Amino acid sequence: MNDITPSTILLIDDHPMLRNGVKQLIALDASLQVIGEASNGEQGVELAKQLDPDLILLDLNMPGMNGLDTLDNMRQTSLSGRVVVFSVSNHEDDVVTALKRGADGYLLKDMEPEDLLAALHNAAAGKMVLSEALTPVLAASLRESRPSGDRDIQSLTPRERDIIKLIAEGLPNKMIARRLNITESTVKVHVKHLLKKMKLKSRVEAAVWVLQSNVI
Numbered sequence: 001m002n003d004i005t006p007s008t009i010l011l012i013d014d015h016p017m018l019r020n021g022v023k024q025l026i027a028l029d030a031s032l033q034v035i036g037e038a039s040n041g042e043q044g045v046e047l048a049k050q051l052d053p054d055l056i057l058l059d060l061n062m063p064g065m066n067g068l069d070t071l072d073n074m075r076q077t078s079l080s081g082r083v084v085v086f087s088v089s090n091h092e093d094d095v096v097t098a099l100k101r102g103a104d105g106y107l108l109k110d111m112e113p114e115d116l117l118a119a120l121h122n123a124a125a126g127k128m129v130l131s132e133a134l135t136p137v138l139a140a141s142l143r144e145s146r147p148s149g150d151r152d153i154q155s156l157t158p159r160e161r162d163i164i165k166l167i168a169e170g171l172p173n174k175m176i177a178r179r180l181n182i183t184e185s186t187v188k189v190h191v192k193h194l195l196k197k198m199k200l201k202s203r204v205e206a207a208v209w210v211l212q213s214n215v216i
Contacts, residue, residue: 006126007034007090010051012044012070013059018109022086025113032120041065045073053081055124056167058103060087060094068101075102086125095134102202105129126172128204151198151209160194163187167203168210 007033009026011019011034019037026032036051038044042065048056056074067085074083082104086185087094095106105123107116107132119129153161166176173191177184191203200206 004031004178006031006037006082007121008033008051008053009054009120010034010036010038010044010047010053010081011055011123012038012041012047012056012062012067014039015059017076022023022116025117026120029117032117032124041067041070041073042209044070045077048074048081050077052079055081055120056083056122057107060085060089060098068097071098071101071103082123082126084119084129090131090134099204099208100201102204106134107131108133126174127170128207129143130204140146151200155197156194160190160197163190163202164194164206168189168207170207 001015003023009032011022013019013022016039016145019039023034023037026034035053036047037164038078039187040062044058045065056079058067058070062070065073067087068172071083071085083102084105084107085098085103086107087098087107088203089095089148090108090196098106104149105119105128107119111131115132119131123129162180163176166179171179175189180187195201195203195206200209
């Protein structure tokens with residue numbers, strides 16, 4: 001008998017049929033559980049505050065408060081879960097903007113079901129997720145905007161440098177805490193400080209910057 005507590009998921013999408021399809025897919029996996037659905041950004045933010053799920057799947061194009069505004073709103077709250085954009089758009093601007101504004105990943109709605117489930121597992125575990133088709137899109141964007149010269153890795157404390165290196169390896173806070181023998185709440189504080197110091201808006205952007213600039 002599997003007694004592992006499933007990772008909880010909140011779906012925010014204005015298409016009921018899509019929500020239903022994703023919910024049915026997730027129901028096939030005992031280690032994942034949809035605990036809430038919202039059809040717009042405002043409702044999504046409220047449910048996220050109430051439920052504090054492990055993972056939020058967020059559509060970009062919704063009437064009223066769109067996905068990016070919803071993401072901004074969530075980043076101003078103390079949610080502990082990851083927020084992953086789930087969209088039909090593979091436009092470079094949408095992908096880069098979402099990641100810069102704090103998304104923990106970007107998945108395309110035309111993914112194969114088994115790939116989506118695998119990505120949800122990784123995202124719920126705290127890893128960064130990106131649809132394979134988007135890798136060239138992100139790579140092209142990075143080539144156009146080289147790392148900011150005003151980011152100096154030396155401005156970070158030794159502990160912050162340890163943490164940003166582990167973020168670049170895709171480790172979630174819990175694993176970073178275990179690796180460095182500190183509490184998860186301490187890791188969260190360090191992550192918040194290092195992102196601010198380096199003018200980085202998300203863990204994804206931090207990881208991409210570290211990997212691209214070979215600073216560690």
